[in-house]
Amino acid sequence: MTVSVEKFAASNEPSYCFQATVNHVGPQIVGGRGLHIDIEKDGKVYKDILDGVTGAAVGALGWGDDEILEIINRAAKESTYSYAPTISNKSSEALAKFYIEHSPPGVFSSALWVTSGSESNENALRIIRQYYLERGLPNKLKLISRESSYHGFTLGAQGISWNPRIAPYEPYLMDQKNITLKMPVAYSYRFKKNSENEEQYSKRLLDILEKMILDNGPETIAAVIVETLPGSSLGTTPPPKGYLKGIRILCNRYDIIFYLDEVMCGTGRSNPNGKLNCWENFLDPSEGPDIQTVGKTLGSGYVTIAGVLVGPKIKDAFVNGSNTVFGGHTYSSHDFNCAVALGVQQKIARENLTANIFKMGSLLNGRLNEKLLSTDNIAGDVRGIGGFQSVEIVKNRETKEVFNSKDNIIGRLRQLCFENGLSIMGMPGNPDGTCGDRAIFAPAFIVTEVDIEKMVEIFVKCVNSFSKTLKQERIW
Ligand SMILES: Cc1ncc(COP(=O)(O)O)c(C=O)c1O
Numbered sequence: 001m002t003v004s005v006e007k008f009a010a011s012n013e014p015s016y017c018f019q020a021t022v023n024h025v026g027p028q029i030v031g032g033r034g035l036h037i038d039i040e041k042d043g044k045v046y047k048d049i050l051d052g053v054t055g056a057a058v059g060a061l062g063w064g065d066d067e068i069l070e071i072i073n074r075a076a077k078e079s080t081y082s083y084a085p086t087i088s089n090k091s092s093e094a095l096a097k098f099y100i101e102h103s104p105p106g107v108f109s110s111a112l113w114v115t116s117g118s119e120s121n122e123n124a125l126r127i128i129r130q131y132y133l134e135r136g137l138p139n140k141l142k143l144i145s146r147e148s149s150y151h152g153f154t155l156g157a158q159g160i161s162w163n164p165r166i167a168p169y170e171p172y173l174m175d176q177k178n179i180t181l182k183m184p185v186a187y188s189y190r191f192k193k194n195s196e197n198e199e200q201y202s203k204r205l206l207d208i209l210e211k212m213i214l215d216n217g218p219e220t221i222a223a224v225i226v227e228t229l230p231g232s233s234l235g236t237t238p239p240p241k242g243y244l245k246g247i248r249i250l251c252n253r254y255d256i257i258f259y260l261d262e263v264m265c266g267t268g269r270s271n272p273n274g275k276l277n278c279w280e281n282f283l284d285p286s287e288g289p290d291i292q293t294v295g296k297t298l299g300s301g302y303v304t305i306a307g308v309l310v311g312p313k314i315k316d317a318f319v320n321g322s323n324t325v326f327g328g329h330t331y332s333s334h335d336f337n338c339a340v341a342l343g344v345q346q347k348i349a350r351e352n353l354t355a356n357i358f359k360m361g362s363l364l365n366g367r368l369n370e371k372l373l374s375t376d377n378i379a380g381d382v383r384g385i386g387g388f389q390s391v392e393i394v395k396n397r398e399t400k401e402v403f404n405s406k407d408n409i410i411g412r413l414r415q416l417c418f419e420n421g422l423s424i425m426g427m428p429g430n431p432d433g434t435c436g437d438r439a440i441f442a443p444a445f446i447v448t449e450v451d452i453e454k455m456v457e458i459f460v461k462c463v464n465s466f467s468k469t470l471k472q473e474r475i476w
Contacts, residue, residue, distance in 0.1 A: 032063030035444055035451055037423065049418065050456050053425040057231060057264050057388065057442035060300040060348055062356075071343035075336045084310030084333035085325075093331035094340045099294075099309060102276050102349065108292070110310040113333045113341075117263035117295035118152025120306040124293050125156055127325075128223050131314050134321030140218055140255075141179060144209065145225040148185045148435060150233035151261055152292075160225055162432055163233060166456050179217070183209050185230070186239050189392065190379045190400060190434065192194030197239035206246040215472055220253035223291075229280040231264035232427050235390035236383055239282060248287045257314070263295040263306060268348055268445065272385035281385060290314055297445075300344045304338040342416035353445035357387035360447045365389050367456040377467040378409070378476060380436060387445065391463075393429075393437040395476060402429045402436040407475055410437035411423040413466050 015025045030388050031038040036048045050061070061068060075091070082089060096111035112127075132140040145151070145160040152158065158166050158173035162182055166173075167263070174180045184205060192201040194332070213221050224247055229236055251258040265278040272281060279288060290313050296371030318325070331337075348354055365384055366390060372379035380394030393409055395401045403409045405428055414426035417439075425440035441457070443451065470476035 006462050007154050023187075030102045034062040034064070035447060037063060039418075039423075041418075046418070046421075048421065048424050049460070050113075050451065050454055052417075052422050052441045052443055052459075055301065056296070056425065056443055057269065057440070058296045059444040060268060060297040060299045060353065060446075061302075061344060062446050065300075065302075065347070067347055068150060068340065068343055072302065072340055075339035075343075079339070080333040082335065083328075083330065085328035087431050088333055089335035089338070091335050091338035091342060095280075095345070097337045098342060098345055099276065099307070102288065104277075104280065104288060105313060107285055107288035108309040108311040109430070112308045112310070112328075112382050113338055113476060114306050114308070114329055115331050115334070115337070116152070117261075117293065118154040118157045119329065120263060120293040120295055121151045121157040121160065121261065122154055123161070124259060124291050124308045125306060127291065127310065127314065128259070129316050130325070131257070132222060134317045134384070137219075139220055140222045142181055142221045143149060143174075143179060143225060144181045144183055144212060144221060145221050147182045148187070148233055148430065149225075149227060149230065149455035151225070151227075152263075161233070166337060171439035181212060183212060185235055185237075185244050186285075187237050187435070188227075189383065192240065195205050199343045202240045202243040202246055205240075209247065210250055213250065213256070214299065218226050218256070221254060223257035223259045224251055225259040225261065227261045227263075227265065228282075229270055229385055229388060231388065231442075232425070232440065233253075234435060235392055235427065235440060236265075236385065236388050237390075238383065238385055244279065244282045245287055248283065251290070257290045260289040260292045263293050264442075265385070265388055266292070266294050267297040267345075268354035269297055269357065269442065270361070270384075270388050271354055272358055272386065274352055274358070276354070278385065281325045298345070298442075299337065299341040302344060303334075303340040305334075305337040305341045315472045348445060357443070357447065359444040360443070360449065360452050361389055361441075362388035363383070364441060364443075364452050364455065367452065368459070371456060371460045375464070377463050378403075379463055380471065387442060387447075391439045391459075393439065400436070402433050403475070405429060405431045409470075409475075410439065413439060413462060415468055416462045417459060420458045420462055422455060422462075438442070 014023050019027045027039050027041040030040045035051050037051050039046045084214050099107045149161050150206045151161045155172050159180045248258055262278050270278040290311045292309045299305040369382045378393050380392050380397050381392040395403050410426035417424050429436040
């Protein structure tokens with residue numbers, strides 16, 4: 001029996017997929033080219049939606065890149081499958097070499113490829129555990145990550161994350177009191193005091209971290225984990241000056257692994273020099289992380305790939321110890337995924353698209369700042385680095401008061417943008433008021449100045465008209 005795609009595309013049928021609204025077929029992608037996508041929603045096809053966020057900050061090359069489609073064909077013909085821990089492949093080696101060589105010399109010396117950002121963080125945690133065992137330090141166990149952070153959807157990754165939506169799963173997470181400790185976020189827009197400059201704010205946060213390390217005993221702390229530029233969790237809030245350097249110094253001082261999650265912000269999305277890593281905005285090569293997770297733009301959505309980059313300190317401890325990683329995922333280092341991701345990255349490097357997205361993203365930031373914050377509306381802050389930008393929505397620009405989460409402000413704004421031809425990501429604020437609703441932009445690296453102007457035009461128009469609606473409804 002052939003299953004008709006048409007039949008399942010009908011959005012008035014009950015859904016067979018266990019996701020989103022479980023018994024309802026939500027919006028479905030039905031086509032696309034470059035930065036434009038066609039979406040079917042409730043029986044209607046919306047053509048040529050301008051893709052401002054590439055799903056979840058995934059796409060670098062946009063839809064239907066002919067060169068990548070050829071690579072996909074070739075890779076599929078050349079290799080079907082092998083179980084990499086026992087029989088590996090050349091593409092995974094080539095991709096690892098590429099990433100290491102396109103990062104500052106000496107920072108990374110090894111890489112593991114997996115199939116999602118969550119899996120990359122799960123694996124980073126396993127690597128950290130074995131690293132200390134290789135060194136004969138079994139009590140170095142505790143992981144310090146941050147409040148309001150996001151490291152993935154699996155239980156280990158959720159254990160090092162925090163946001164109110166995780167709370168119901170807490171009984172299934174790693175011990176939050178004794179293993180996965182949380183330090184405050186670095187969130188200048190809300191938590192830097194007016195009396196402080198950036199460095200003083202960083203110092204306050206670093207003092208808290210150092211106290212946590214000392215109170216717990218440095219001999220029990222395994223790693224400090226941060227998203228270089230938090231994405232969905234806080235809306236691209238850049239670290240204050242000196243913050244990441246300060247963490248690096250503390251990690252050196254107390255023999256702790258410095259672990260950066262660049263699943264969303266890395267792999268070319270926010271590098272000023274046309275390179276791969278977001279941390280290069282803030283750290284010298286000698287201050288780079290000991291371990292780093294990546295994903296999203298690595299495969300640009302053409303393949304499901306993410307990875308763990310391992311620095312020489314960790315690699316050497318393995319090599320000088322057991323020199324062995326037992327086991328692995330069925331689809332680790334998948335030949336096809338690695339071959340396609342390598343093709344994607346080679347094309348990005350050859351066409352200097354990382355430099356393009358940094359320039360275009362900075363333009364987006366400038367235009368949104370200028371157009372939104374000069375008039376009275378619900379935009380409170382525009383922030384981000386390169387191709388990863390956010391607008392935080394507030395009820396009161398002076399006090400930064402957030403909207404009541406029941407008002408579904410970002411859901412409504414996102415829908416309005418969609419009806420006007422623009423796709424963005426909308427993240428709800430924290431119910432306790434520690435973070436407002438955020439509109440997030442992460443376009444494909446091929447975005448042009450014309451596309452950016454169009455995005456700004458639609459978004460600003462929607463924010464202004466939605467602000468008026470909220471006034472009429474007496475919500476704003
Ligand atoms: C910083 C960060 N880490 C990890 C993940 C998890 O990645 P995935 O959804 O591919 O499992 C995400 C996803 O958005 C992320 O933003």
